[in-house]
Amino acid sequence: MAAGSAPLPASGEGAEDVDTNVKTLTFRSAILTVVAALATVTLLSLALGAYPISISKLFAGELTAQDWSILTGLRTPRVLAACAGGAAFALSGAALQALFRNPLADPGLLGVPAAAGLGAAIALIVVGAGAALWIGALGGAAIATSAMLVAARRGAHSASLGGSTSTLLLLGIAINAACAAGLAMLTALASEGQLKTLSFWMLGSFASLTWTQVLMMCAVAIVAAIALQMNANALGALALGERTARSVGVDLRRVRFRVAVVTTAAVAVVTAFCGGVGFVGLAAPHLARLMVDASPRKVLPLAALIGALLCVLADVIARSIAPPTELPVGAITAILGVPLLVMMVLRGGGRTQ
Amino acid sequence: MIVARTPLLLVTNLGVAVRDRVLLRDLNFNVDAGEILALLGANGAGKSTLIAAIAGEVAEHAGRIEFDGAPLASHSLGQMAARRALNTAEPAVSFAMPVAEYVALGRPFDSPNAADIHDALEACHAREWSERDFATLSSGEQMRVQLARSLYQLGETPNALWLLDEPCAHLDLAQRSFVLTLLANVAKSHGWAIVFSTHDPAEALAISDKALLLRAGESVGYGATAETITEDTLSQCYGVDVTRASAFVATK
Numbered sequence: 001m002a003a004g005s006a007p008l009p010a011s012g013e014g015a016e017d018v019d020t021n022v023k024t025l026t027f028r029s030a031i032l033t034v035v036a037a038l039a040t041v042t043l044l045s046l047a048l049g050a051y052p053i054s055i056s057k058l059f060a061g062e063l064t065a066q067d068w069s070i071l072t073g074l075r076t077p078r079v080l081a082a083c084a085g086g087a088a089f090a091l092s093g094a095a096l097q098a099l100f101r102n103p104l105a106d107p108g109l110l111g112v113p114a115a116a117g118l119g120a121a122i123a124l125i126v127v128g129a130g131a132a133l134w135i136g137a138l139g140g141a142a143i144a145t146s147a148m149l150v151a152a153r154r155g156a157h158s159a160s161l162g163g164s165t166s167t168l169l170l171l172g173i174a175i176n177a178a179c180a181a182g183l184a185m186l187t188a189l190a191s192e193g194q195l196k197t198l199s200f201w202m203l204g205s206f207a208s209l210t211w212t213q214v215l216m217m218c219a220v221a222i223v224a225a226i227a228l229q230m231n232a233n234a235l236g237a238l239a240l241g242e243r244t245a246r247s248v249g250v251d252l253r254r255v256r257f258r259v260a261v262v263t264t265a266a267v268a269v270v271t272a273f274c275g276g277v278g279f280v281g282l283a284a285p286h287l288a289r290l291m292v293d294a295s296p297r298k299v300l301p302l303a304a305l306i307g308a309l310l311c312v313l314a315d316v317i318a319r320s321i322a323p324p325t326e327l328p329v330g331a332i333t334a335i336l337g338v339p340l341l342v343m344m345v346l347r348g349g350g351r352t353q
Numbered sequence: 354m355i356v357a358r359t360p361l362l363l364v365t366n367l368g369v370a371v372r373d374r375v376l377l378r379d380l381n382f383n384v385d386a387g388e389i390l391a392l393l394g395a396n397g398a399g400k401s402t403l404i405a406a407i408a409g410e411v412a413e414h415a416g417r418i419e420f421d422g423a424p425l426a427s428h429s430l431g432q433m434a435a436r437r438a439l440n441t442a443e444p445a446v447s448f449a450m451p452v453a454e455y456v457a458l459g460r461p462f463d464s465p466n467a468a469d470i471h472d473a474l475e476a477c478h479a480r481e482w483s484e485r486d487f488a489t490l491s492s493g494e495q496m497r498v499q500l501a502r503s504l505y506q507l508g509e510t511p512n513a514l515w516l517l518d519e520p521c522a523h524l525d526l527a528q529r530s531f532v533l534t535l536l537a538n539v540a541k542s543h544g545w546a547i548v549f550s551t552h553d554p555a556e557a558l559a560i561s562d563k564a565l566l567l568r569a570g571e572s573v574g575y576g577a578t579a580e581t582i583t584e585d586t587l588s589q590c591y592g593v594d595v596t597r598a599s600a601f602v603a604t605k
Contacts, residue, residue: 101447237461239446247408248461248506249434294448 027298030291034305038083041309045079045316046071050324077214081206082315082329083308084217085270086280088224090307091300092263093281094288095228098235098296099259100169101242103289106281107267110168110260111175115144116271117202118179121186124194133201134213134272141268144175148260168260203328204275206315213273221304224266228300231258235296277314277330279337280307287340310336359422360385361512361546362407366416369399369406369570376402377570379416384546384563386512389536391557391578392550394567395591400550401442403567404518407548408439420514436510438503440517444495446487452498453483459506466505473505474498477535492523500535509543517549521556530603533560554582555600566590 025033047055053067053075063071089107096105107113119140123132151171187195209217228235234255237245246252270277284307285299292298314332321327360383369377377399384390392400405411407418409425418425420437438459446455456473457465474480477497482490490498500520507513520536521529537560540547551557557564557578564581566574567590574586587595 098447103448233461237458239448239450240455240458241441241443241445241447243405243408243410243441244439244444245461246410246430247434247437247439248459249431250461251430289448293454294450295454 025291027292027302030288030298030302031305033291034302034309038305038309038312041312041316042079042083045082045312046075048316048320049075050319077209077211078206078315079312081209081214081217081274082311084214084221085206085274085277086284086307086309086311087304088217088221088266088270088307089277089281089311090284090288090303091221091224091228092267093307094285094296094299094303095231095235095259095263096281097285098238098299099256101238103286104282106279107263108176108276108278108281110144110148110172110264110267111179112141112144112148112264112267113271113276114176114179114183116141116268117276118182118186119143120201120272121183121190121198124198125186125190133197137201137272138268140179141264141271144179145261145264145268147171147175148264168256200328201275202330204277204330204333205318205326206274206311206329207319207326209273217270217273220266220269224262225301225304227258227262229297231255232296232300235259239294275330277311277333279330279334279341280310283333283337283340284310359419361421362514362548363419364407364416365419367403367406367418368415369402369411370415375570377406377414380565380572382563382565382572382575384514384548386544386546387540388563389540389547389549389561391561391564392548392567393552393554393557393564393582393587393590394550395552397569398567398590399570400567401518402570404439404516404548404550407514408437408516409433421512434506436507436512437514437516438506440496440499440503440515440520442518442522444499449486449488451483452479452485452487452490455487455498456483456502456505459502459504469505469508470501473501476504477501478531493525493528496520496523497528497532500532504539507543507545511544513543513545515539515545515547517547519550519552521551521553526601526603529556536560554587555602557582559602568592 043055046058047053051070053063053071057063057067058071092107093105096107096109097103099105100109116137117140120133120137122140123136127136148168148171151167187198190198234245234250237248237250238255240248242252285303287306288299288303292302310333311329314329314336317336318327318329318332362384364380364382367377367380368375380403382390392403394400402411406414407425409418420428420433452474453470454465456470459473470483471480474483477500479494479497479501482494482498487495487498503515507515515536517536520532524532533556536547536549539545549561561578563576564574564578565572566581566586573589574581584595584597
């Protein structure tokens with residue numbers, strides 16, 4: 001490298017007084033910490049409930065037939081659903097925050113959960129509860145997803161560079177507003193019972209899912225994790241701004257399209273089955289960035305694990321506070337998430353430009 | 354130094370319009386490997402638009418932009434990233450990141466090469482900031498780290514093109530002189546073509562081989578720097594009477 005020969009004092013003043021270095025854990029220790037916490041909470045989740053199962057018996061293999069049926073029929077699918085759902089929301093949030101270059105982005109921003117909610121409400125009122133609700137939610141999410149993809153493609157062909165990301169954002173806001181309006185109209189038409197079902201679904205729950213649904217959620221979470229990880233370097237370069245990212249070789253159209261497809265699909269499936277589990281998509285990537293740094297290569301897997309941890313923990317809390325009543329998981333994730341976020345913001349951890 | 358038969362960057366009859374507003378009209382210039390071209394003009398004269406066009410960001414334009422003998426659009430994003438670096442006027446990042454990691458983003462798809470990153474930062478006298486959060490640096494310091502990112506991006510590639518939008522905008526006398534010297538050295542030692550924009554004729558006179566003076570998107574002068582930058586052309590370019598007087602400059 002050729003060096004400039006002009007003399008220059010290299011360091012700025014004040015560098016020693018204020019600690020301006022980026023503080024981080026090593027990636028490996030962060031992953032290990034979260035995995036250990038997740039394992040602990042998972043065991044708790046398997047053991048706790050209206051019918052307690054002894055962990056020592058589980059390890060000793062001395063479980064009764066009834067223990068087994070509760071474990072495999074109720075608690076395991078529940079834990080897996082919470083893991084997959086939390087991971088899917090967290091991955092989507094992490095990817096969208098990198099894509100929009102904004103730490104406030106989360107899956108709800110693109111309007112997919114809202115559209116799923118509207119779809120569920122329509123199905124509930126027209127057809128009734130049960131499978132129709134999920135199908136309606138999936139349908140609503142699919143429509144929002146398609147709208148988003150059309151916008152992403154359109155943006156991809158427009159001459160201007162910066163415009164298309166804000167196009168996505170604006171469309172998301174429009175979808176959210178339209179769905180909120182639709183939902184408000186429907187609630188006027190719904191019966192008392194329908195309203196209760198709907199509001200409980202919208203607050204989220206990992207309970208009473210079939211193994212098919214749980215496996216679908218797991219598959220979606222795994223595919224999203226792999227697909228987003230493959231785009232992690234491009235997402236990382238986006239931190240430089242879209243112009244500069246392009247100049248170092250990032251194909252913005254491709255990244256934008258892929259991230260939109262993967263995140264909306266993942267959020268659609270999870271929301272349809274589990275309802276609106278809020279705040280995980282926002283909080284998990286934040287926590288991951290605080291533990292390591294902002295590089296998506298590290299943030300994506302770590303956020304997925306943190307999201308899983310938050311959701312399994314929220315699920316345990318939801319059914320342990322006032323058994324046999326189950327509190328809505330979405331409310332618990334928000335209750336866990338809000339103080340974390342406030343703490344981080346006050347510490348300056350949420351700082352951006 | 355290798356000199357290509359066709360100039361590294363060849364621009365003919367370039368015009369850019371957004372809707373009905375003409376931003377650039379009928380520009381003709383070329384830059385060869387090892388040469389420095391300064392773009393001069395008042396605010397809004399079209400300097401940044403021109404840099405964006407050369408960077409391939411403007412999909413629809415009149416005229417031709419050729420890089421290394423072929424139309425700009427025929428080079429892939431990856432090919433261009435290996436041979437063309439861009440420094441924007443505002444190098445803001447969206448998340449906290451250490452300076453070394455910022456520099457590593459010059460080649461986002463390669464695993465970071467610590468030695469090259471070190472060298473790039475060293476060349477910009479920015480090595481001791483490598484652990485610092487990029488966003489905590491002053492704007493002048495950020496500019497120098499951005500230079501390091503581009504040095505890391507292009508490495509030892511010969512016949513590369515480096516585009517800089519107002520690289521000295523936020524810099525004090527000492528830093529400005531440092532950056533200009535760095536650009537001049539790199540153009541010679543690496544054989545790179547450099548295009549940079551500035552408000553200040555002194556910067557062009559200090560290091561550039563050629564100058565292009567813009568006014569409202571049109572050329573009011575183009576050629577060897579010393580002959581092109583005159584009281585006459587500057588007066589036209591900025592729309593005020595300009596006379597030559599002595600000024601303070603930082604020297605080695």
